[in-house]
Amino acid sequence: MANKNKEKLVDVKNLKTYFYTEEGVVKAVDGIDFEIYPGETLGIVGESGCGKSVTSLSIMGLVESPPGKIAEGEILFEGIDLTKLSQAEMRKIRGNEISMIFQEPMTSLNPVYTIGDQISEAIIIHKGLSKKEAMKESVEMLKKVGIPLPEQRINEYPHQLSGGMRQRVMIAMALSCDPKLLIADEPTTALDVTIQAQILELMNSLKASYGMSIMMITHDLGVIAEISDRVAVMYAGKIVEYTDVNTLFADPKHPYTWGLMNSIPKLDRDVNRLQAIPGIVPNPLNFPDGCKFNTRCPLAEGKCFTDEPKIVDAAEGHKVRCWRYKDLEEMKKQNVKIYEEQR
Numbered sequence: 001m002a003n004k005n006k007e008k009l010v011d012v013k014n015l016k017t018y019f020y021t022e023e024g025v026v027k028a029v030d031g032i033d034f035e036i037y038p039g040e041t042l043g044i045v046g047e048s049g050c051g052k053s054v055t056s057l058s059i060m061g062l063v064e065s066p067p068g069k070i071a072e073g074e075i076l077f078e079g080i081d082l083t084k085l086s087q088a089e090m091r092k093i094r095g096n097e098i099s100m101i102f103q104e105p106m107t108s109l110n111p112v113y114t115i116g117d118q119i120s121e122a123i124i125i126h127k128g129l130s131k132k133e134a135m136k137e138s139v140e141m142l143k144k145v146g147i148p149l150p151e152q153r154i155n156e157y158p159h160q161l162s163g164g165m166r167q168r169v170m171i172a173m174a175l176s177c178d179p180k181l182l183i184a185d186e187p188t189t190a191l192d193v194t195i196q197a198q199i200l201e202l203m204n205s206l207k208a209s210y211g212m213s214i215m216m217i218t219h220d221l222g223v224i225a226e227i228s229d230r231v232a233v234m235y236a237g238k239i240v241e242y243t244d245v246n247t248l249f250a251d252p253k254h255p256y257t258w259g260l261m262n263s264i265p266k267l268d269r270d271v272n273r274l275q276a277i278p279g280i281v282p283n284p285l286n287f288p289d290g291c292k293f294n295t296r297c298p299l300a301e302g303k304c305f306t307d308e309p310k311i312v313d314a315a316e317g318h319k320v321r322c323w324r325y326k327d328l329e330e331m332k333k334q335n336v337k338i339y340e341e342q343r
């Protein structure tokens with residue numbers, strides 16, 4: 001892989017983030033390993049509840065505690081284990097070295113302050129500029145994220161902007177401190193497809209000019225294809241496949257990834273025939289024995305119901321967690337469809 005010789009910016013090792021609830025322990029993130037290199041975009045994809053947001057909140061030091069806790073593992077950021085830092089030390093890292101944008105900007109923008117006030121406040125805190133200088137820089141930031149008439153826009157309130165414009169403002173705020181890592185949790189899900197494409201394009205171009213790394217969280221493989229260099233596919237708190245984006249699409253080795261691929265809308269297909277993976281995600285309080293995907297996997301047999309597979313190197317730079325990935329390879333060669341097309 002291209003980045004192999006670079007030093008890791010982020011190195012997550014055996015991360016376990018659990019929630020200790022009255023009903024039992026929710027193993028939201030249950031032993032994941034991944035790394036992010038300088039300047040790359042790592043995509044994290046999986047269905048609702050698989051642990052994507054908890055992974056990002058763990059890195060940000062924002063897991064709600066109690067009931068949540070990092071039960072085990074390390075999150076090395078430039079070699080420093082973030083799980084060992086105090087709240088005060090973490091606050092310094094957040095918004096300086098690492099910043100985050102969320103799915104719905106209205107929840108993170110303050111409705112009673114103007115756009116200019118909010119961006120400039122971030123700039124004042126992180127760069128120590130005067131109010132006047134910070135306002136000037138806010139205008140520059142708004143220009144960079146493609147907001148027309150920025151001198152006018154800085155005096156407006158969040159509700160006066162469209163969803164796409166608000167998301168651009170969030171990106172401007174997140175970038176105002178020049179972070180080394182930008183975590184984006186479903187930043188385009190609330191937007192329509194055209195605006196979504198514009199925001200992804202914007203993030204790609206900003207990444208090139210700022211040289212930061214991005215961790216992009218999404219349930220949408222289309223978004224992954226647009227923006228990622230490498231991808232971690234998550235299911236039930238674990239990474240089930242991990243490789244570079246081209247390999248993932250050309251040669252998915254996990255039955256779950258294969259199912260997700262089937263669910264990408266194809267232009268020549270009737271929307272009603274969109275294939276989703278049949279069945280539901282198991283309840284985290286009551287995961288099945290063996291492989292956690294066995295309740296939905298068309299290839300599940302024998303050992304899959306008793307022993308959980310470990311993640312292994314199926315090829316160089318391509319990890320997969322499945323007892324039967326070699327069988328799946330054979331099936332693909334023979335063009336066997338493992339998921340029925342829905343009508």
Ligand SMILES: Nc1ncnc2c1ncn2[C@@H]1O[C@H](COP(=O)(O)OP(=O)(O)OP(=O)(O)O)[C@@H](O)[C@H]1O
Pocket residue numbers: 019021026027028046047048049050051052053054055064067068219284
């Ligand atoms: N505060 C909490 N208390 C108890 N369980 C929680 C808490 N926060 C998250 N969880 C559980 O952790 C698991 C992972 O949640 P997470 O929010 O990371 O999912 P996700 O992959 O981001 O899903 P989505 O695509 O819906 O955003 C879920 O089972 C969720 O119910």
Ligand code: SF4
Pocket residue numbers: 255256291292293294297298299300301304309321322323324325
């Ligand atoms: S281990 Fe078995 S149940 Fe799990 S994904 Fe592989 S074939 Fe399916």
Ligand SMILES: [Mg+2]
Pocket residue numbers: 052053054185
């Ligand atoms: Mg989430």
